[in-house]
Amino acid sequence: MKNSIFLVSVFLLLIWSGCSFIVDSSKRKADSAVSAVMQDSAMVTAARNYANFCASCHWDDMGWFKTHKWKYGNREEDIYNSIEVGYSDFGMLGYADTLSEKEMTNLAKFIYLKLELKEKEEFKKEQGLYVTEELQIRPDTIITGLNVPWGLAFLPDGDMLVNEREGKMLRYRNGTLLAEIKGLPEIHADGQGGLMDIRLHPDYKSNGWIYFAYTGVAKKGQKGWNTSVMRAKLKDNELVEKQLLFEGIPALTANYHFGCKITFDDKGHLFFGVGERGTMKKVHELSNDWGKVHRLNDDGSIPADNPFIKTPEARPSIWSYGHRNPQGLVVSPFDGTLWESEHGPKGGDELNLIEPGKNYGWPYITFGINYNGKIISPDTAMAGMEQPATYWIPSFAPCGMTFVTAEKYKNWVGDIVMGSLRFNNLVRVKLKDGKVIHKEALLNNIGRMRNVEESPDGFIYVSLESPGMIIKLVPVGE
Numbered sequence: 001m002k003n004s005i006f007l008v009s010v011f012l013l014l015i016w017s018g019c020s021f022i023v024d025s026s027k028r029k030a031d032s033a034v035s036a037v038m039q040d041s042a043m044v045t046a047a048r049n050y051a052n053f054c055a056s057c058h059w060d061d062m063g064w065f066k067t068h069k070w071k072y073g074n075r076e077e078d079i080y081n082s083i084e085v086g087y088s089d090f091g092m093l094g095y096a097d098t099l100s101e102k103e104m105t106n107l108a109k110f111i112y113l114k115l116e117l118k119e120k121e122e123f124k125k126e127q128g129l130y131v132t133e134e135l136q137i138r139p140d141t142i143i144t145g146l147n148v149p150w151g152l153a154f155l156p157d158g159d160m161l162v163n164e165r166e167g168k169m170l171r172y173r174n175g176t177l178l179a180e181i182k183g184l185p186e187i188h189a190d191g192q193g194g195l196m197d198i199r200l201h202p203d204y205k206s207n208g209w210i211y212f213a214y215t216g217v218a219k220k221g222q223k224g225w226n227t228s229v230m231r232a233k234l235k236d237n238e239l240v241e242k243q244l245l246f247e248g249i250p251a252l253t254a255n256y257h258f259g260c261k262i263t264f265d266d267k268g269h270l271f272f273g274v275g276e277r278g279t280m281k282k283v284h285e286l287s288n289d290w291g292k293v294h295r296l297n298d299d300g301s302i303p304a305d306n307p308f309i310k311t312p313e314a315r316p317s318i319w320s321y322g323h324r325n326p327q328g329l330v331v332s333p334f335d336g337t338l339w340e341s342e343h344g345p346k347g348g349d350e351l352n353l354i355e356p357g358k359n360y361g362w363p364y365i366t367f368g369i370n371y372n373g374k375i376i377s378p379d380t381a382m383a384g385m386e387q388p389a390t391y392w393i394p395s396f397a398p399c400g401m402t403f404v405t406a407e408k409y410k411n412w413v414g415d416i417v418m419g420s421l422r423f424n425n426l427v428r429v430k431l432k433d434g435k436v437i438h439k440e441a442l443l444n445n446i447g448r449m450r451n452v453e454e455s456p457d458g459f460i461y462v463s464l465e466s467p468g469m470i471i472k473l474v475p476v477g478e
């Protein structure tokens, strides 16, 4: 009896492995047929044309097409037509004068085939695996049921602190809610405002300081609210020894563009960005805190070598200015450089390498236009104003970001990964010598991504807004 069960099992196993071999090999054949076409010289030229003329707006990996709902059709002839006529109202000029008919035909075919290949990736994704250029990623859901999770910090005992924008600081242990932290200051949670980032002091283990950013309410006699930064310690899940380190001035009643991410360098300075609150050109006045990246010592005092410390009327915490809405902010653990991402208006989201005292130009220079389609500025460059390290049209609404340091992510090490609120994915930016050399959109449609952090044990965690959850990105073997 045992023998016959064994024989039947072996027989079934043979059939099963035979079938999967057939499925596999036919799939491989289809893949290699497409790959072969991709090698031919017309497609190689088309790839070059794509990189030259299209990738800046539609992304190197065509991620834009994957996240965008086709409006004008996705057959080869529709794509050809889009290339020929363009959509100038949306910033895409037609290419009839730039490319020959043959080049446009090949480009349309190239895009079509590339997106065909992408379909196969989507198939794998449904099975709980995302195939990306360098890695396969399995998203593991760690926490669910959150309401707009913003900041995320990892305590040395393995617990996680999660800030919800509406003003709650929550402590989780192994994915389960342990406590809601008490003793928070008064927070104005409305529009884009509320409780934002949270970050532990680099020497948290010895000093216990926790830093967090929120929309604070103006002192008596003033009207409105502004970005504030506080530090405190945790005792029995309550914030104690609270110190208000920064309170943006002047307060305003606008409910948008607050920033605000916090990051530390290795010299005990803390940096954070404050948004422009709709004040546009006023961000060039140094007597207010809007549209600036600020730097403080860890106790809130002003570092003696801040760039505007001797400028009359200037707010002494200013590190750089001319920003619209700084969302991501991170010091590179590799070389100490400071990187900031900010939202453009319609188009023109930026990644900036931030240097002290420099002017980043909003709204005098921008690659974006107004949401109503009107020009904000005809200029994308001007003397005395910095160019972004890279920019995006259309806007993907970059959010929290971090550097990848963990070796388990292999070729991602040294790259910046940033969340996209608008395209519901993660964007990986590869840097070399301070320059952006490649961009990839991955985990398409995973959800509206608010924040990205690397944990002390070297995993990338992302927070998603709707539905609100925390996900761990696990790299899966070759």
Ligand code: HEC
Binding pocket: 049, 050, 053, 054, 055, 056, 057, 058, 068, 069, 070, 071, 072, 073, 074, 078, 079, 082, 083, 087, 090, 091, 092, 093, 095, 107, 111, 393, 394
């Ligand atoms: C300056 C940015 C920009 C550049 C450069 C650009 N596009 Fe576009 N393109 C857009 C925008 C924005 C849209 C969406 C238009 C709309 O929503 O009506 C678009 C639409 C399209 C569409 C139609 C998508 C649909 O929904 O049907 C295709 C196809 C396309 N572009 C291909 C290309 C190709 C190929 C190139 C390079 C030769 C290119 N684009 C260059 C910005 C750009």
